[in-house]
Amino acid sequence: MILIAMGVSGAGKTRIGELLAERLHCDFTDGDAFHSAANKAKMHKGIPLTDDDRWPWLKTIRAAIEEKQHAHETAVFTCSSLKRAYRDILRAGDKDVCFVYLKGTREVLQERLSTRTGHFFDPSLLQSQLETLEEPNEDEAITVSIDLTPEQIVDEVIDRLKMR
Known part of the structure; x- marks a missing residue:
């Protein structure tokens, strides 16, 4: 089984991914590690990525x-x-x-991004990500609110995986 924690920046993908991997006793890989230096530089400057920027990144993650x-x-x-x-x-x-x-709501995401340090993502890109986001439907993803604690999110994901 392969799980992919998804959502806009600030949703907690890395933290939840790490906790899920710990609970499932498996490897964790942050997709951001596959971004090219050019992609990271664009995001650091507040320039939204285009589909052409993303295709090679996504294909590299698929290969992994x-x-x-x-x-x-x-x-x-x-x-x-x-x-x-x-x-x-x-x-x-x-x-x-x-x-x-x-x-998560825009307000919660903005608050999280405003307190995050040491990440290449410019918080001004949140709007661009929200505009790009096509929320998955129930048959495509397990949807969990980021209003829950990380432990509650992981518990819910594990419970929902058992029902699949």
Whole structure:
């Protein structure tokens, strides 16, 4: 099984991904690690990424997913996965890939981003991400509110995985 914690910046993808991997006793990989230096520089300057910027990044993450699958390993990844087309690349038709959508209000997300330090993402890009976001429907992802504590989110995801 491959889990992908998704959502806009500030949703808590990394923290939730780490906790899920810990609970599932598997590897965790932050999708941001696959961004090119050029992508990171653009985001640091507050310039939104285009689809052309994202395609190679998504394909690199998909290749990492396939490595885990070929090794028959469970793994947790993070990736904003804002559009269905992006999720389609990451999923590639695999029923073994499950998205976990971390959903939050603009206010909560802005507050989180305003207190975050040491990240390349310019908080001014939140609006662009929210405009790009195509929220997944129930058959595409497990949706969890970021108003819950990280532990409650992980508990809910684990419970919902058991029902799948």
